Amino acid sequence: MFSFLSREPVHDPLDAPTPTAHTQVKTTTCYMCACRCGIRVHLRDGEHGPEVRYIDGNPAHPLNQGVICAKGSSGIMKQVSPARLTQPLLRKAGSERGAGEFEPISWERAFDMLTERLGRIRATDPKKFALFTGRDQMQALTGLFARQFGTPNYAAHGGFCSVNMAAGMIYTVGGSFWEFGGPDLDRARLFVMIGTAEDHHSNPMKIAISKFKRAGGRFISINPVRTGYSAIADEWIPIKPGTDGALFMALLHELIASDLIDHAFLKRFTNAPQLVVLDDCERQGLFAFDPDPTRGPPGDGRHPHNKLVWDLSEGSVKNAYPEGIADGCDPALEGHYTLTDGTRVAPSFQLLRDRVASCTPEWAEAITGIDAQRIRKLAREMGETALRQAFELPIPWTDAWGKQHPTTQARPVAFHAMRGLAAHSNGFQTVRALAVLMSVLGTIDAPGGFRHKAPYPRHIVPNYRAFNDPGMIQPNTPLNAAPLGFPANPEELAINPDGSPIRIDHAFSWEHPLSAHGLMHNVITNAVKGDPYRIDTLLIFMANMAWNSSMNTMAVREMLNRKDEKGEHMIPFLVVCDAFQSETVAFADLVLPDTTYLERHDVMSMLDRPISEFDGPVDSVRIPVVPPTGQCKPFQEVLIELASRLKFPAFTTPEGGRRFTGYPDFVVNFQPQPGIGFLMGWRGKDGTEHLRGEPNPKQWEAYAQNNCVFQYHMPETMHYMRNWNREYLDFAKDKGWRQRNDPVQLALYSDTLQSFRLAAQGKSAGRQPPDALRERIDTYFDPLPFWYPPLEEASTDLDTYPLNAITQRPMAMYHSWDSQNAWLRQIHSHNYLHVNPLTAQAAGIADGGWCWVESQWGQVRCMLRYSEAVEPGTVWTWNAIGKADGAWQLAPGADEARKGFLLNHLISEELPCAGTASGRISNSDPVTGQAGWYDVRVRIRPAEPGEPEESFPQMASMPSAPGVLGKAASVLTYFAGRGKK
Amino acid sequence: MMQWLKDLMSPDLLPPLPGEGWGGGRGAGTGSHEVMKAAVPPPQPSPGRGGRNASVRAEPDETLAKQLALVIDLNVCVGCHACVTSCKQWNTSGSAGPLADAQPYGANPTGTFFNRVQTYEAGTFPATQTVHFPKSCLHCEDPPCVPVCPTGASYKRKEDGIVLVDYDKCIGCKYCAWACPYGARELDEERQVMTKCTLCVDRIYDEHLPKEDRKPACVKACPTGARLFGDVKDPDSEVSKAIRERGGYQLMPEWETSPANQYLPRHVTQQTAGQE
Secondary structure, three states, X not given: OOXXXXXXXOOOOOOOOOOOOOEEEEEEEOOOOOOOOEEEEEEEEEOOEEEEEEEEEOOOOOOOOOOOOOOXXXXXXXXXXXXXXXXXXXXXXXXXXXXXXXXXXXXXXXXXXXXXXXXXXXXXXXXXXEEEEOOOOOHHHHHHHHXXXXXXXXXXXXXXXXXXXXHHHHHHHOOOOHHHEEEOOOOOOEEEEEOOOOOOOHHHHHHHHHHHHHOOOEEEEEOOEOOHHHHHOOEEEOOOOOOHHHHHHHHHHHHHHOOOOOHHHHHHHEOOOOEEEOOOOOOOOOEOEOOOHHHOOOOOOXXXXXXXXXXXXXXXXXXXXXXXXXXXXXXXXOOOEEOOOOOEEEEHHHHHHHHHOOOOHHHHHHHHOOOHHHHHHHHHHHHHHHHHOOOEEOOOEEEOOOOEEOOEEOOOEEEEEOHHHHOOOOHHHHHHHHHHHHHHOOOEOOOOOEEEOOOOOOOOOOOOOEOOXXXXXXXXXXXXXXXXXXXXXXXXXXXXXXXXXXXXXXXXXXXXXXXOOOOHHHHHHHHHHOOXXXXXXXXXXXXXXXXXXXXXXXXXXXXXXXXXXXXXXOOOEEEEEEOEOOOHHHHOOEEEEOOOHHHOOEEEOXXXXXXXXXXXXXXXXXXXXXXXXXXXXXXXXXXHHHHXXXXXXXXXOOOOOEOOOOHHHHHHHOOOEOOEOOOOOOEOOXXXXXXXXXXXXXXHHHHHHOOOEEEOOOOXXXXXXXXXXXXXXXXXXXXXXXXXXXXXXXOOOOHHHHHHHHHHHOOOOOXXXXXXXXXXXXXXXOOOOOOOOOHHHHHOOOOOOOEEEEEEOOOOXXXXXXXXXXXXXXXXXXXXXXEOHHHHHHHOOOOOOEEEEEOOOOEEEEEEXXXXXXXXXXXXXXOOOOOOOOHHHOOOOOHHHHOOOOOHXXXXXXXXXXXXXOOEEEOEOOOOOOEOHHHOEEEEEEOOOOOOOOOEOOOOOOOOOOOOOOOOOXXXXXXXXXXXX | OOHHHHHHOOOOXXXXXXXXXXXXXXXXXXXXXXXXXXXXXXXOOOOOOOOOOOOOEOOXXXXXXXXXXXXXXXXXXXXXXXXXXXXXXXXXXXXXXXXXXXXXXXXXXEEOOOOEEEEEEEOOOOXXXXXXXXXXXXXXXXXXXXXXXXXXXXXXEOOOOOEEEOOOOOOOOOHHHHHOOOOOOEEEOXXXXXXXXXXXXXXXXXXXXXXXXXXXXXXXXXXXXXXXXXXXXXXXXXXXXXXXXXXXXXXXXXXXXXXXXXXEOOOOOOOOXXXX
């Protein structure tokens, strides 16, 4: 009966569907997240030009070595997203911000408008222009723009991201994680990952973890939740959020008690043996110094070298360098001593020892929820692996003081940590504790431990000319200082003579002095409050402040539209630059359409955020592989155009003409130092000089021909111990990565912090905080790490709100940036609150049921899922998946809006504080201003029967912006080169 | 298995029809098929297929000399979904595509994917295991989807054991989806044909690709190297070694489908090497 059927297939699966279509392959760099893998974009000619047929990882690229993640493989859907903005837009006169009613305008009109307004601001009061950037990777250019404009009101997103991770480690070991350093999993035997879900340096981490596991390494994950990487950990140690600092202090306690510490490393390479003044005086808690005037000034965070040690072999004080590290000298790590002038001193390590004495595993168990015995066992495992399973590599090296080491000591215990530590108001001290832990084990820049990536290690504290005087802000004058940096003492704070903040975000003020990355999360609130002053123009690039990038989202949306008694907006002019119709676009007065990563030039620069490997610096570029869509312009081009029109000195010739034709020209020819530019490869007139050299007019072509990447391999003798490696230190200075070639001694004890504490205590001359903030600074600017409960707890009724609420970033999405992606949103079209079944059942909520999650600040309705992979005191969800209805050109009623939700509505950007004029202070770490996202406490309860089965709050649907790429079709059948035979 | 149907499909019962055979004719198919109707010269017989009398299809109960397959290493899969979208991306613009997405920007988006990753939990807190579990067609040695197909669209290749769908013959009746115990076949709602993993048959033999790229898109993409590809009949292949050395296992062996794809189990390193 089936005789009419042929057995042989008709369709040939090997048949090329468009065999005559022209194809080509171009290399560039991915930007679906900030990992920046090397990619090959395969193009196939279609009716209207080349279309993207597929994107794969470039096997020749050192970062990802041919692999690519879910996001990178979905770049096509980013490129063709209907949410793409394609023309500049101006808010319709008479319409409200947030209503999203725009008229398209020309670029020329947009530039005229901006040039006129910014020119006026610059000529009168430059600080009224605020430039804050979100997910950008070009801070060297945006920071230069702000500085040339003359405004201090500039930062990128680090303040609400993970500045605690950066600052906590940079102030301790001279480097941090992400692309600046990381675990050496090639040689480690034990890998401990803490507070990490997925961070942007992701594909290399995946490659490394897999290789590590296959080689028999042991992987422990410490996290309240077991997802992602933690799923393949050999052991999961659940922990309560915000308590990791207590764990680290207890581990330090155990390691010191068991003497599982690297004495030789501590004595030679850290400030552990340096003598701290104990007497009650102006220098209490700072390092003692040799009073001999020929030795130089007393020293501070940047000039540490004339310190003192106690030589046990001779029973006397010695200069720390060079006598303190000479053969025969045995500097003490413990004890109490007296200087010849009677000053009582102790090695800083003695003070650390005293600090951790009470941090027993039992103490930590009560805080973290981790069994005390488990903590003991973990300490023993770390210490024994680092010290007893150590080995040596046959790599000779010479240290900064001339001692030749015939081999390099390995310490095979590696760590990685991320936002789970950082996003708390106790994150800085927590990260300090981790960095001290990594240091006592001797793992800093050792094989198998933590390894820096160029341009790190940097000095503790990195050099910069501080912006610390309102007089530096002058009309039509570039700021003679960097708007962002690492303060070494109170003199470097950005404060007025009366101690009040100069910056709109209150960064580098007494409220949070070491706010190295600014506080983007407070700009809108402060600007609307006029605290410390009203601004005129806020330019936001690539940040979704009207939605998932803000705390207290609904209030921020109201504030963006708030008007004064004269009917003028509190923030008079709001400019938003983005590639997609985000929630924030609806609030702009002027919208500038950015290109996607496939349509632009970009640099992953050593001046900024390179992609270096352990063994040497690496930088890379993006080169357009398809033409810009519509009238999209890369934001860098916009900035250079404005800088040229406004005649910023760095962008203007002596004759008053335009210096750079555009961004590629700027990248090739701009040199902040002689021979140093944005790109280090193929410099010199003929392109033969690397790292340093004159501009090469064909530099972009050289990158294009070389997989868009330049990698430099340092000789092996410069691979390790670079804080103290003489050859490397000289090399780094010569290449312009550092201003000096001094060794970077690890700061287990932070005299930088102590200098702020002394000011608060009234013991030092010079700047002191307002009286109302003295106690806060005295408490938190502890020169030794310590754990304290997150600040929000003091304002929270923990009986009513007993649960911790946190978010994680999923591997298939990058913050808000992928719901407009037709493929990725099928992986995460909506989110649930994940709750341990015991907790959910106690609250009476069914698996999959609707529930309310409430903090003292707000409430959200959402769906709940039971999960055994979360500790019972924590609830969590994926971040940024919930969307406002209609945003991102999603159809009204899309899952993201109807079923998705944000925890942001539950989090306040301010906490009560008796120490400020307003009675409120940023909900942030008191040291760095890091947004305390994960400090919030909540309760859960079931939704009532009869409640609508949708998330709360719901937004009125956002209309389409004019010019967006397209209406969402009901069926998508993507095929590159369709219609071309 | 449905033996009577298998018997009907045997070569003794069904001589080749005139005008049919490899390379002849183009089926009408269903749905929007500009891609199918692209004006191309008639395809040449692929190597190894020979003329009219050499069948592409494996016989029922035939033991093949070569069986390509994937081995999924659950010990290192972190659930990143690289395999999911790299497959989608490759195939939507390839000979297996386009792969439709319904409601791509609306409520309940649902599209055709050949490979999906599900995440399971096992155990009770704190002894919870989270398992990321990718699954695509397992290219069974005795595939139940083949004999149930009324048109013969579902077939297993003799030369390498890959199980494929002939889109030109498929009528979208979904019997194969019912027969497959693994849920590895999806109906493309737009074209109304069944679709499934092809083991990137259009990559692995493509001599226009550099040799190191002649592997399935998912295998190349996977950042943790959790996907291995090769011939499970070759004892020296990477996949055979992995199965042997790491205790690779088949899914639901009780269904007697002999899936060619296998999984490598989790391996827990209890102590740092050298510790007692």
